[in-house]
Amino acid sequence: MKAIKLIITLLIFIQVSSPAEEKRDSYASELKKKFSSVSQKDTAAINALVRKGTKFLSSKDNNLVIIKECIDSAVIICEKEKLEFPARLHLLKAQYHYLKGDLRSASEEAFFSF
Numbered sequence: 059m060k061a062i063k064l065i066i067t068l069l070i071f072i073q074v075s076s077p078a079e080e081k082r083d084s085y086a087s088e089l090k091k092k093f094s095s096v097s098q099k100d101t102a103a104i105n106a107l108v109r110k111g112t113k114f115l116s117s118k119d120n121n122l123v124i125i126k127e128c129i130d131s132a133v134i135i136c137e138k139e140k141l142e143f144p145a146r147l148h149l150l151k152a153q154y155h156y157l158k159g160d161l162r163s164a165s166e167e168a169f170f171s172f
Contacts, residue, residue, distance in 0.1 A: 100139045107132040108146045145171045
């Protein structure tokens with residue numbers, strides 16, 4: 059008789075606690091969607107800036123001012139949103155430092171791009 063009461067009590071407890079878990083999971087998934095959409099926009103902006111900088115880097119002009127602006131803008135977004143610097147950004151920074159003649163900084167940035 060005690061075993062039956064224990065089983066019934068456990069079933070009731072499990073049934074009562076299940077809706078609470080479903081609500082918690084749905085709330086967590088909503089938060090995840092909200093934060094992931096923000097970081098996707100930021101990641102897209104960072105990648106666009108890196109592509110723009112790479113395009114100017116490979117052009118004949120090698121306009122270092124525009125490349126530095128792209129790098130700085132991408133770095134600001136990463137720091138503001140607490141995102142990790144993408145490898146392509148490190149590579150762009152390494153190429154920029156190499157063109158400026160700062161081989162030590164170029165070496166350090168190239169190391170982080172791997």
